[in-house]
Amino acid sequence: MVRKKILLIGDFNVGKTSLIRRYVDNSFDEKYLTTIGVKISKKCLTIEGLECELLIWDVEGQTPHKRIPHSYLKGASGAIFVADVNRSETIEGIDAHITTFLSINPHSKYVIAYNKADLLTAQQQEMLSLSGDIFLTSAKENLNVERLFITLAKEMLL
Amino acid sequence: MRKRALASSQTELETLKRLLLNDELKQLEKLESAIRELQFKSEDKESIIEKLTPLFDEILWQNFQTKEKKTIEILGRYLAQIIVQSSQENLEALSSSLQEVISPSIAKEIEENQDKMVDILYPIIGGMISRYVTQSIRELMDSINHKIEDGLSIERYKRKMKAKVTGVSESELLLEESSIAPIVSLFVIHKESGLLIAEATQESQAIDDPHMVASMASAIKDFINDWMQTHDTTQQSEVQLVSYGHATLYIEGAGSVYIIAFLEREPDAQQRLEINHFFASVVKGYNGFFQQFEGDDSAVEIEEIQEKLQHFLNLQEPHSKAKPLKEKQTKPLYWVFGVLLVIVLSFLVNFLYNHYRTYQLQEALLGKIPTAIHVEVEGHRVALYGEVKTPQEYRDILKFVEEEGYKVESHIDVPMGLLLEKERLFKTHLHQEHQKIAQLNRRFDRMNHEFQRVIQYNKISTFHLKEVEKLASVESYILEKLKKRFADYLSLDKDGALEFRNKHLFQIGNAIPNQEALVVLENRFKEYLHLLFDDPSIAPYIGAIVIEGYTDSSGSQKLNQRLSSQRAEYIRLYLADLDLVKSYHLEDRLYAKGLGSRHLVFVDGVEDKEASRRIKIKYQINLRKLVDAIKKQADG
Numbered sequence: 001m002v003r004k005k006i007l008l009i010g011d012f013n014v015g016k017t018s019l020i021r022r023y024v025d026n027s028f029d030e031k032y033l034t035t036i037g038v039k040i041s042k043k044c045l046t047i048e049g050l051e052c053e054l055l056i057w058d059v060e061g062q063t064p065h066k067r068i069p070h071s072y073l074k075g076a077s078g079a080i081f082v083a084d085v086n087r088s089e090t091i092e093g094i095d096a097h098i099t100t101f102l103s104i105n106p107h108s109k110y111v112i113a114y115n116k117a118d119l120l121t122a123q124q125q126e127m128l129s130l131s132g133d134i135f136l137t138s139a140k141e142n143l144n145v146e147r148l149f150i151t152l153a154k155e156m157l158l
Numbered sequence: 159m160r161k162r163a164l165a166s167s168q169t170e171l172e173t174l175k176r177l178l179l180n181d182e183l184k185q186l187e188k189l190e191s192a193i194r195e196l197q198f199k200s201e202d203k204e205s206i207i208e209k210l211t212p213l214f215d216e217i218l219w220q221n222f223q224t225k226e227k228k229t230i231e232i233l234g235r236y237l238a239q240i241i242v243q244s245s246q247e248n249l250e251a252l253s254s255s256l257q258e259v260i261s262p263s264i265a266k267e268i269e270e271n272q273d274k275m276v277d278i279l280y281p282i283i284g285g286m287i288s289r290y291v292t293q294s295i296r297e298l299m300d301s302i303n304h305k306i307e308d309g310l311s312i313e314r315y316k317r318k319m320k321a322k323v324t325g326v327s328e329s330e331l332l333l334e335e336s337s338i339a340p341i342v343s344l345f346v347i348h349k350e351s352g353l354l355i356a357e358a359t360q361e362s363q364a365i366d367d368p369h370m371v372a373s374m375a376s377a378i379k380d381f382i383n384d385w386m387q388t389h390d391t392t393q394q395s396e397v398q399l400v401s402y403g404h405a406t407l408y409i410e411g412a413g414s415v416y417i418i419a420f421l422e423r424e425p426d427a428q429q430r431l432e433i434n435h436f437f438a439s440v441v442k443g444y445n446g447f448f449q450q451f452e453g454d455d456s457a458v459e460i461e462e463i464q465e466k467l468q469h470f471l472n473l474q475e476p477h478s479k480a481k482p483l484k485e486k487q488t489k490p491l492y493w494v495f496g497v498l499l500v501i502v503l504s505f506l507v508n509f510l511y512n513h514y515r516t517y518q519l520q521e522a523l524l525g526k527i528p529t530a531i532h533v534e535v536e537g538h539r540v541a542l543y544g545e546v547k548t549p550q551e552y553r554d555i556l557k558f559v560e561e562e563g564y565k566v567e568s569h570i571d572v573p574m575g576l577l578l579e580k581e582r583l584f585k586t587h588l589h590q591e592h593q594k595i596a597q598l599n600r601r602f603d604r605m606n607h608e609f610q611r612v613i614q615y616n617k618i619s620t621f622h623l624k625e626v627e628k629l630a631s632v633e634s635y636i637l638e639k640l641k642k643r644f645a646d647y648l649s650l651d652k653d654g655a656l657e658f659r660n661k662h663l664f665q666i667g668n669a670i671p672n673q674e675a676l677v678v679l680e681n682r683f684k685e686y687l688h689l690l691f692d693d694p695s696i697a698p699y700i701g702a703i704v705i706e707g708y709t710d711s712s713g714s715q716k717l718n719q720r721l722s723s724q725r726a727e728y729i730r731l732y733l734a735d736l737d738l739v740k741s742y743h744l745e746d747r748l749y750a751k752g753l754g755s756r757h758l759v760f761v762d763g764v765e766d767k768e769a770s771r772r773i774k775i776k777y778q779i780n781l782r783k784l785v786d787a788i789k790k791q792a793d794g
Contacts, residue, residue: 001454001455001456002452002453002454002455003353003354003369003453003454003455004353004453005351005352005353005373005453036377036378036381037381038377038381040370040373040374040377042367042369042370053369055352055353055369055370055373057373057377069380069381069383069384070384071380071383071384072377072380074350074351074380075348075349075350075351075352075353076351077351077452077453
């Protein structure tokens with residue numbers, strides 16, 4: 001089995017934890033490690049016959065009062081950058097997160113999730129033009145959640 | 159009749175009214191009753207409050223719902239004021255009322271939003287905990303130190319000796335003695351990703367999900383390291399021990415991995431060293447593999463590492479369980495025995511060595527001299543016991559032993575005849591010592607002589623130096639003397655020249671001086687000469703005596719020059735004829751010099767012509783003589 005460390009990075013309240021909760025049935029006790037700014041979950045999956053275990057680090061958004069150690073980002077094979085599709089500032093902040101992440105892990109893979117799509121109308125959803133590595137997701141309606149993780153896993157493993 | 163008819167009609171009307179308006183009348187009565195009741199209620203305060211309160215409550219609630227911000231703003235203005243006023247009037251009642259509301263709210267908030275509350279309280283409680291932990295550790299150390307101070311047991315002295323030898327404090331030794339830490343699990347974790355590479359666990363205490371635990375431990379370690387480096391930028395230290403309840407994580411990093419040992423208690427220095435040694439061997443063997451590790455657990459190396467970990471864990475098990483406390487405590491005793499053993503052995507070796515050398519010397523002596531002499535060697539000294547037959551034998555023994563490099567302590571019995579030999583030897587020795595003393599005395603005398611010479615030289619040098627100083631300052635010395643002597647006459651200029659000008663010395667155009675004035679000049683001149691030539695410290699260095707003649711500004715320069723020369727020459731001839739001048743042999747050293755109308759005398763800006771017609775007498779230093787004298791003194 002191959003194990004990979006992946007990160008979920010994004011501003012506060014963009015739905016990172018909800019995405020993980022939706023995807024990971026074996027969610028670890030969330031209350032654990034909250035004070036140190038990270039929650040860790042685990043998910044086993046098989047990609048084209050290859051067994052894989054993702055250790056998912058849900059890294060809390062940084063605030064002026066709470067700095068997230070860069071060492072959390074080290075050694076990650078991949079990352080999911082999450083934004084709230086209804087809050088433009090969270091989408092604009094993704095570039096900075098990606099830059100930081102790639103400066104530490106230059107060869108790692110990543111995908112982007114525009115979350116909380118359930119709050120958009122069908123028309124608004126259609127109007128969004130998204131490239132290959134950006135997914136419109138909804139943890140609430142289970143929209144593209146599994147696809148998001150599997151795409152990243154494939155990127156990392158294949 | 160008419161009245162009766164009217165009364166009858168009234169009754170009928172009433173009857174008719176009752177018949178027709180019965181319902182209305184009843185309603186009217188009810189209305190009257192209702193009005194009376196309302197009138198009563200409008201005047202009753204309690205009834206009004208009872209009616210209006212629900213209405214106001216409803217309005218307030220609706221306002222809260224629809225215009226929440228504005229309502230809070232309005233209430234906020236008065237709320238603080240009300241609280242302040244209440245606290246002034248009845249603080250106890252206010253506290254009690256607020257407590258009833260706030261306490262359950264806090265309890266509820268903690269219960270429902272534990273994480274949030276932890277985040278808020280962490281910075282405060284963290285500091286408090288840190289302080290309490292520090293205090294507790296200090297108290298523990300104090301308690302240990304107290305035990306050390308008070309303890310009178312043998313263990314204490316053993317510990318003291320061990321602390322002195324090893325350099326480890328007694329407190330640490332005491333802690334070490336009390337800690338045995340069984341290892342529950344060993345994890346080897348990839349440093350950057352926090353992925354578990356290999357692990358070994360005691361069968362009885364298997365960990366459910368080691369990979370998750372490894373990741374979490376990695377996160378905790380990173381968090382603590384980051385915190386430490388943020389708060390103390392001067393040190394690049396890393397966390398090594400994390401304790402939680404009865405569990406302790408001992409963390410040791412190297413290269414791209416680190417090892418975590420899960421223990422039941424804090425490991426002692428020895429155990430840490432063992433773990434570190436083991437870990438170092440693992441890192442050394444699999445460094446390349448660790449660097450290339452990308453999360454694939456099918457690699458053969460992982461199995462090998464796991465076996466090594468398990469093996470180490472199994473080795474540790476007896477270490478932690480079977481190693482009794484008693485064994486630990488007896489360690490210092492072993493050490494004391496060890497030291498004693500070394501001391502005894504060194505004595506024994508020394509004894510045997512001396513014995514061997516005694517034997518060797520005894521044998522060698524027997525080979526040389528037929529007489530048996532008892533020998534006792536101790537280091538470089540040798541004691542000789544026995545009796546010799548001849549002086550030659552005695553001398554041979556001494557010579558031989560001394561040639562072997564020993565200092566001899568002779569207890570050999572010598573026959574009477576030999577005593578003379580001993581006496582002769584003693585006298586020779588005494589003579590040699592006398593010679594040495596005489597030699598030393600001579601050296602001392604030489605040194606003393608040299609010393610006296612140096613002192614003398616120093617004295618002479620000081621004398622010469624003073625003389626040179628005196629010569630160098632001879633001119634200023636003369637001036638000082640002259641000033642002191644001629645202070646009353648106001649006739650001494652700054653260069654030490656005597657000046658005669660206010661005694662009607664010369665008439666206008668005349669070179670012959672006034673006779674009365676000439677007598678005064680003569681007297682002053684004699685005093686001048688006495689002062690210069692009676693002092694042997696200055697007399698040798700006085701060269702010529704120069705007599706300068708002057709005129710006033712009247713007349714031509716040519717005439718004035720001639721007149722001044724005539725005046726000077728007249729005075730020179732007069733003075734040269736004096737007996738005193740002859741007695742000093744100064745006749746040839748008197749010189750006349752005319753200076754015309756130069757250096758006129760002015761009083762308040764107007765020329766004092768009588769004063770300008772004057773004579774100056776001054777001495778000259780014989781510089782060559784003076785310099786020669788200085789050189790002579792300087793050369794010593």
